[in-house]
Amino acid sequence: MSSIPDRVREMIQESGLSQREFGLQIGLDDSKLSKSLRGTRRFSSVDLARIAELCDVTVDWLVTGEDTQVAVAARTTGGGAGTALEIAKRYGTLRTDMASLGYTQPWSGSSNLAEAGSFQAQGVRLADAASKRLAVKGSSVLQPDLAAAIESAFGVDVAVVALDQDFDGLAVSYPDVKLIILAASTIPARQRFTLAHELGHLLAGDDQGVHLDEDVFSKAQGRDGSEIRANSFAAAFLMPEEILRERLIPAKFSEESFAGLSFDLMVTPSALAFRLRDLHLIDAGLCDRFKRLTAAKAANIVGRGVEFGERVVAASTPRAPGLLVRDTYAAYNSGAATLRPYANLLGIDVEQLRESLESDRGA
Numbered sequence: 001m002s003s004i005p006d007r008v009r010e011m012i013q014e015s016g017l018s019q020r021e022f023g024l025q026i027g028l029d030d031s032k033l034s035k036s037l038r039g040t041r042r043f044s045s046v047d048l049a050r051i052a053e054l055c056d057v058t059v060d061w062l063v064t065g066e067d068t069q070v071a072v073a074a075r076t077t078g079g080g081a082g083t084a085l086e087i088a089k090r091y092g093t094l095r096t097d098m099a100s101l102g103y104t105q106p107w108s109g110s111s112n113l114a115e116a117g118s119f120q121a122q123g124v125r126l127a128d129a130a131s132k133r134l135a136v137k138g139s140s141v142l143q144p145d146l147a148a149a150i151e152s153a154f155g156v157d158v159a160v161v162a163l164d165q166d167f168d169g170l171a172v173s174y175p176d177v178k179l180i181i182l183a184a185s186t187i188p189a190r191q192r193f194t195l196a197h198e199l200g201h202l203l204a205g206d207d208q209g210v211h212l213d214e215d216v217f218s219k220a221q222g223r224d225g226s227e228i229r230a231n232s233f234a235a236a237f238l239m240p241e242e243i244l245r246e247r248l249i250p251a252k253f254s255e256e257s258f259a260g261l262s263f264d265l266m267v268t269p270s271a272l273a274f275r276l277r278d279l280h281l282i283d284a285g286l287c288d289r290f291k292r293l294t295a296a297k298a299a300n301i302v303g304r305g306v307e308f309g310e311r312v313v314a315a316s317t318p319r320a321p322g323l324l325v326r327d328t329y330a331a332y333n334s335g336a337a338t339l340r341p342y343a344n345l346l347g348i349d350v351e352q353l354r355e356s357l358e359s360d361r362g363a
Helices: 005-013 019-026 029-039 045-055 061-064 084-102 119-136 146-154 187-203 225-238 240-245 255-265 269-278 285-291 296-301 304-316 322-334 342-346 350-358
Strands: 071-075 155-162 168-173 177-183 210-213
Touching: 005 019, 005 029, 005 045, 005 061, 019 029, 019 045, 045 061, 045 084, 061 084, 084 155, 084 168, 084 177, 084 322, 084 342, 119 146, 119 187, 119 225, 146 155, 146 168, 146 322, 155 322, 155 350, 168 187, 168 342, 177 187, 187 296, 187 304, 225 240, 225 269, 255 269, 255 285, 255 296, 269 285, 296 304, 322 342, 342 350
Parallel strands: 071 210, 155 177
Antiparallel strands: 071 168, 168 177
16 A cells, blocks of 8 residues: 555655756655655655645545545535535545644534434434533534534534525535535525434434435425435424423413524524424414514514614625635644635635734734
8 A cells, every 4th residue: 555655755746847946846855855765854744735736636545555535415405406415525534634634523423322212302302412412512402503503513614605506405425534514595594494404314324325305395295204204303403492482471372472482593484384283383384374474574564674684694605614614724823724614614715814823014
């Protein structure tokens, strides 16, 4: 099997540069590079990061000689998955490279999910455990920035990006990577449900290769047991039975109280109506009545239209994966990596960012 020096020699040959010129490009003099190629000096993490950047390969490939396969559980409403998969590969590769440099993802979502009971029951149990995990971290599903709460509690990266039309999101799971990618959306509650659904896939350990569903609320996906579980998880996680029973006073239950509950939980009125019906907290008649409300109408009923508009803006705004942003900066700050990965995540020119970070000029 080839070694790291073997793979670096391959890169030198493919670059068309002399060994000395290659060394200068990565910041190594000819003596140090020669020793590293002979195996009497180890390539440092910084060396590997610079070689990977120069040669457009991954640190993981330089270290192992292999590119990790991605296991994906994806959500779609009929749009193409190409953009989502391309972004997933880019983020996943960078996360794997960070792990190679010593910045491992703090995934703590192992659930030990019992297989007993229906898929729906499994989802409910998983949601209860996840809610308790949030509580331990001092958070809950009532937090507006649920993506940040999930990153903190479970150690999974969450990104919001512009995806192909009608594509809702994607979950990625392999040894060094746990990642959720969501589509920037003008429907905040739908985006939030997709986030919870994808978290359910990760917590359940669903390894589905590339698995594309037609609609986050589609009846067709209900034929798949893992999808039933993920949807059950999302409903129970976002609309905890305990909160619903606390807020629901049958004698005083009205369209206004329903609209307020939907807005506070940040879910669609239709999702809430079905959840209340399934818990036998409202009858089929009220369910049919309330599910016809839109999220915007519910917000207006309780006088919170401006706040709803702010949620639309937030859901439409791209978001870089928070933990990955943190780790790429830490790797740069410690000298373990170059600035380019951090700049790429922020969407900023690397030299412009370098000047901002390293300039001695005052503000």
